[in-house]
Structures are given as C-alpha cells and as structure tokens.
Amino acid sequence: MTTNLLHPDKWVDLYADYLFNYAVARVSDAETAKDLVQETFFAGLKSAKNYKGDATERTWLIAILKRKVIDHYRKINSKKGKAEVRINYSSNSDSDGDWLEEQVADPFSTLENDFIENEELGLAIQECISKLPKKQSLVFNMKTIQGVSTEDICKELGINPSNLWVMVHRARTALMGCLNENWF
Amino acid sequence: MISCEEAAKICNKAQYNEAPLLEKLRLKLHILFCNTCSKFSKKNTQLTSLCDKADLRCLSESEKVEMKEKIKPEL
Known part of the structure; x- marks a missing residue:
C-alpha cells in the first residue's frame, strides 16, 4: 500500500x-x-x-x-x-409521573436513523463533489446548495448561461456516477 | 422532435425549476420514445431529491479564500 x-x-x-x-x-x-x-x-x-x-x-x-x-x-x-x-419530570411542564419510563426513546421511531442516514448521505455527496473539477464543483455548489440564480452566477463567474448548463450537466452526470453504487 | 442533448439540457433546468412549460412538454414527449433519456431523467430527479434530503451546506467561495489566507503563513 x-x-x-x-x-x-x-x-x-x-x-x-x-x-x-x-x-x-x-x-x-x-x-x-x-x-x-x-x-x-x-x-x-x-x-x-x-x-x-x-x-x-x-x-x-x-x-x-x-x-x-x-x-x-x-x-x-x-x-x-x-x-x-436536570431532574425535573419534564422541562416544559410541572406534571409529575413515572418519568424514566415515560421519557425513554420510542423504540419504533425511525427518526434518529433518518438523521444518521441523511448525514451519511450528505458526506457521501460532499465526497463526490470534491472529486469534480474546481469550476464544476463551484457552479454546482452555487446553483444547488446556495441556490444562487443562474443570472447571478453568470455575472459573478463571467460565463454565459449555456456554459453554465454545460457545467451543471457534467457535474450532475459525474455525481450520478459517483453516487451510483451506494445510493440509487 | 428535440435531440437528446436538448432533452438533457431541459431536464437539468427542470431540476432547478427553470424549464418553461413548453420545454417540459417537449421533454416529456422525447422521453416517451427515448429510453436513454428516460433513464437519465429518472436518475437526475433522484439526484435532486437526494441533495434535498441531505440538507447540504457549503462555505461560500469568499469564505474559502479567507480560510486559505489564514493558513497561508503556516504553510
């Protein structure tokens, strides 16, 4: 190695x-x-x-x-x-009861799994983005993550809209390929 | 009938809600006959929903430049 x-x-x-x-x-x-x-x-x-x-x-x-x-x-x-x-029964109420039993996580809840999975997904996407050529990752980030308008990106980077869409296309195609094995 | 290249472009725009209705109809029609574009469109849409789900964050270019400047003396 x-x-x-x-x-x-x-x-x-x-x-x-x-x-x-x-x-x-x-x-x-x-x-x-x-x-x-x-x-x-x-x-x-x-x-x-x-x-x-x-x-x-x-x-x-x-x-x-x-x-x-x-x-x-x-x-x-x-x-x-x-x-x-904190040893109050609940931070937002005065009621008392069998608090330990009532405060445990719902065993059937999948919310925390979703959270973990989404974070893994986010890191996987970031990893793929970092493999893109600099210009493509820049355009993709601005467009997809920061939500900058096409017009503003063109102005800031000094490119025309068809350049922009070509770069978006290449970035998206590369990301689909990169994420393919695990996430689609 | 539009070309596959054109279809892909419309499909990409549609991911950012920037495709006009008429273009979207053209894309739909193209997809009916074109297997490759149909697959591409499906995956592209999936990519959009994955990105939404992941709640991606990133630093702006100016923030990155600032970071680079700060670590420069240490390099």
Whole structure:
C-alpha cells in the first residue's frame, strides 16, 4: 500500500465543505462550525509531522475535527459553570409521573436513523463533489446548495448561461456516477 | 422532435425549476420514445431529491479564500 501524503495547500478546496457539513451537524451553528474547520486546518498544519500516512488525509482531518468539536462543548460548558443535571419530570411542564419510563426513546421511531442516514448521505455527496473539477464543483455548489440564480452566477463567474448548463450537466452526470453504487 | 442533448439540457433546468412549460412538454414527449433519456431523467430527479434530503451546506467561495489566507503563513 502506498502511504498517503499531506497536501495542505489543497485542503480548503478539497475538504472544507466536507468538514463543514460534519461540524454543522454537530454544533448546529454555521459560524461556530466554520471556526472549528479553520481551527482543524491550523491544528493539522501544526501536527503535520506526526502524520504517519496510514489514514487518508480526510480521515485524519476528520479525527482532528472530532477533537475540536469535543473541545468546543467542554469550553461552553465550563463558561456556564458546572454542567447542569436536570431532574425535573419534564422541562416544559410541572406534571409529575413515572418519568424514566415515560421519557425513554420510542423504540419504533425511525427518526434518529433518518438523521444518521441523511448525514451519511450528505458526506457521501460532499465526497463526490470534491472529486469534480474546481469550476464544476463551484457552479454546482452555487446553483444547488446556495441556490444562487443562474443570472447571478453568470455575472459573478463571467460565463454565459449555456456554459453554465454545460457545467451543471457534467457535474450532475459525474455525481450520478459517483453516487451510483451506494445510493440509487 | 428535440435531440437528446436538448432533452438533457431541459431536464437539468427542470431540476432547478427553470424549464418553461413548453420545454417540459417537449421533454416529456422525447422521453416517451427515448429510453436513454428516460433513464437519465429518472436518475437526475433522484439526484435532486437526494441533495434535498441531505440538507447540504457549503462555505461560500469568499469564505474559502479567507480560510486559505489564514493558513497561508503556516504553510
């Protein structure tokens, strides 16, 4: 097996969105998530010499980001003082009852599975997007994720609409191929 | 009858609700006779719903440039 090498100059283009999606699902605040991604890159650069090349670059960065997310929660917890343990029956009512039994998760609920599955799907899509040529991923992101209008994208990138649709077509075709095995 | 290339273009536009009604009808007609485009259209629509379901987020280009600038001195 060939050992992996780090290419920090490409990190932002290749992994920023992937890491951002991962972070946003955990801290549910875009600004904080962005900061965590930035910190991850700093930490990655600092400890680049410790990278052994066993894991891929992305896996390695995700591992750092995980630590950053945990640190983030430690920090906000210590700001508030001690972590608070609620022993009320329910935070939004005064009623009492057999609370443990009534508060357990519904065993038939599939909501949390949906959440996990959707996050995996999101990361799978991001991974595929990062394999696209730079221009295509840029157009696809703006159009599909940020929802920028065709007109505005053309103006910003200095292209004409038929250029844009050609790039969208190529990006979408590539994504269909990339996602094919697992998700269709 | 429109070409497959044209059909694909309309199909892509339709994913972003940017295809006019008349074009969509042309696409529908094309799909009736063209197996390849029918498959493409189905998958393309699926891709759209997958993207919706995944609730994708991304950083804007300017945010990425800012990030690059910040890590540059450390490179």
